């Protein structure tokens with residue numbers, strides 16, 4: 513059976529990111545991002561989002577392009593996790609937000625918002 517990686521992976525990553533929050537920018541990429549500040553972190557999130565959609569656009573072309581989508585999405589999620597860490601927001605709150613939406617239709621939510 514294929515091994516699944518649930519939010520345990522995000523929890524482990526969050527712990528690693530917390531340990532790097534005030535680390536040495538010379539030896540840690542995560543510490544370097546924090547050191548360079550919020551604008552740099554946000555720039556990376558935007559860059560990775562763009563790379564993800566460019567990869568996704570070509571996903572129909574074959575396996576290597578599909579693998580690129582996986583790799584770029586991992587980069588995007590990683591940088592979003594760094595952003596949350598920089599803002600002292602727990603990824604658990606994001607997961608709770610998503611879980612709280614189970615059973616709620618996106619279309620119904622949109623209609624309720626505009627009424």
Ligand SMILES: N=c1c2ncn([C@@H]3O[C@H](COP(=O)(O)OP(=O)(O)OP(=O)(O)O)[C@@H](O)[C@H]3O)c2ncn1[C@@H]1O[C@H](COP(=O)(O)O)[C@@H](O)[C@H]1O
Nearest residue numbers: 525528529532539540541542543544556559586587590591
């Ligand atoms: N998951 C990741 C991860 N994903 C991507 N990256 C890095 O994100 C960077 C951004 O990719 P780019 O292609 O945009 O790199 P770049 O062009 O060199 O970046 P810039 O010069 O534009 O800033 C690369 O250097 C990747 O290695 C990551 N760096 C770290 N982690 C995790 O964070 C942990 C701590 O890392 P350090 O802080 O470096 O010890 C690691 O053990 C991993 O678990």
